[in-house]
Amino acid sequence: EEKVKRIDSATDKARAREKDSDRLKVEENVFDVPTLKILYTLSNKGIIKAMGGAISTGKEANVFYAEGDEKELAIKIYRMASSTFKAMDAYIMKDPRFTNIRNNRRDIIFAWTRKELQNLKRAKSAGVRVPEPIVAEKNVLIMEFMGEEKKPYPLLKNTPLEDDEAKLVYNKIVEYMHLLYKEANLVHADLSEYNILIDPADKTPVFIDMGQSVTLEHPNAREFLYRDVLNILRFFGRYGITDKPEELLSKIQAE
Ligand code: ADP
Ligand code: MN
Incomplete structure (x- = not known):
């Protein structure tokens, strides 16, 4: 009651x-x-x-x-x-x-x-x-x-980063995309600076908002993955990350 x-x-x-x-x-x-x-x-x-x-x-x-x-x-x-x-x-x-x-x-x-x-x-x-x-x-x-303190971690979008910090965050995101793909058999399918939080303590990313994530068997999985890749590269371009979409894709799909 x-x-x-x-x-x-x-x-x-x-x-x-x-x-x-x-x-x-x-x-x-x-x-x-x-x-x-x-x-x-x-x-x-x-x-x-x-x-x-x-x-x-x-x-x-x-x-x-x-x-x-x-x-x-x-x-x-x-x-x-x-x-x-x-x-x-x-x-x-x-x-x-x-x-x-x-x-x-x-x-x-x-x-x-x-x-x-x-x-x-x-x-x-x-x-x-x-x-x-x-x-x-x-x-x-x-x-x-x-x-x-009852406040959610800031979005990646709203987190100021030095270039070297951004490089570390990018590498971690790539590692997570790889783990999602290879270990979880999933594509996030709405990955961007709007669905990644940053823990201010250690600047590690946290993926959120996975309602739309699909398994690799989904007929549009490749297309969704490619869109995630483009979103991430678009965001990190401003920090001097110059990977091409195909390069990032092969990191994600590597054994
Ligand atoms: P939407 O579909 O509305 O985009 P999200 O899952 O992205 O839903 O959540 C919306 C917002 O709520 C996020 O941007 C984040 O600020 C906050 N949020 C979502 N999940 C959590 C969580 N587990 N812990 C803290 N904040 C969260
Ligand atoms: Mn969201």
């Missing part, structure tokens, strides 16, 4: 904060009754101890800070009212792990959420630094919070 009240009041506060902004509608959309029920259940199980504030409002999902049993959590909630779910089709329908998903919004969003959890697990097992996935329940994904 107490926990439920805390979630309610955290939800109210989150809404109050957003009241006078354009985000109001989006925030209201995220906490529909079924989603609140999932959050209650997760709190009754002791997985969520207290809900915190909003970290991000994206095209399809909102991310919230929360306190877990021992660790801080990031809770990513895919909005059931999301209008862009159609874009999920191309990624999920041809993925051999998800061939029996019915073609409706609910099931696609739930499968997407499970897929993100599985992708994070595979990436982590392969040695890629990602948030530790904890649980996926319908449209709610719970994972380790990557940040400090």
Whole structure:
């Protein structure tokens, strides 16, 4: 009961904060009754101890800070009212792990959420630094919070780097792309400076946002990989990284 009240009041506060902004509608959309029920259940199980504030409002999902049993959590909630779910089709329908998903919004969003959890697990097992996935329940994904003092680590995009630091970050990203490809059998498929966080302590990258990541069997895997490669080279070009796309590709695909 107490926990439920805390979630309610955290939800109210989150809404109050957003009241006078354009985000109001989006925030209201995220906490529909079924989603609140999932959050209650997760709190009754002791997985969520207290809900915190909003970290991000994206095209399809909102991310919230929360306190877990021992660790801080990031809770990513895919909005059931999301209008862009159609874009999920191309990624999920041809993925051999998800061939029996019915073609409706609910099931696609739930499968997407499970897929993100599985992708994070595979990436982590392969040695890629990602948030530790904890649980996926319908449209709610719970994972380790990557940040400090309740603030997420900055995006690569917003991290000032010296040229020599940038070179190290680039090499680590290449290593992670290689591990993803060779060990996890995955292509991130939305890799860019917007989906890589930088741990300020040691400047190591953290890959996030793996809902759209596909296995190498996906018919568009090569095309997605090539796009990731171009994004990374475009970003690191400003730091004097001069690898050609084919060079980076062969590093990723090396034995
Ligand atoms: P979207 O699909 O909306 O882009 P992301 O997974 O990229 O969703 O998350 C959006 C933002 O939320 C990220 O840019 C990051 O700031 C924050 N975020 C996501 N996951 C975590 C996490 N595990 N720990 C801390 N912050 C996170
Ligand atoms: Mn993202």
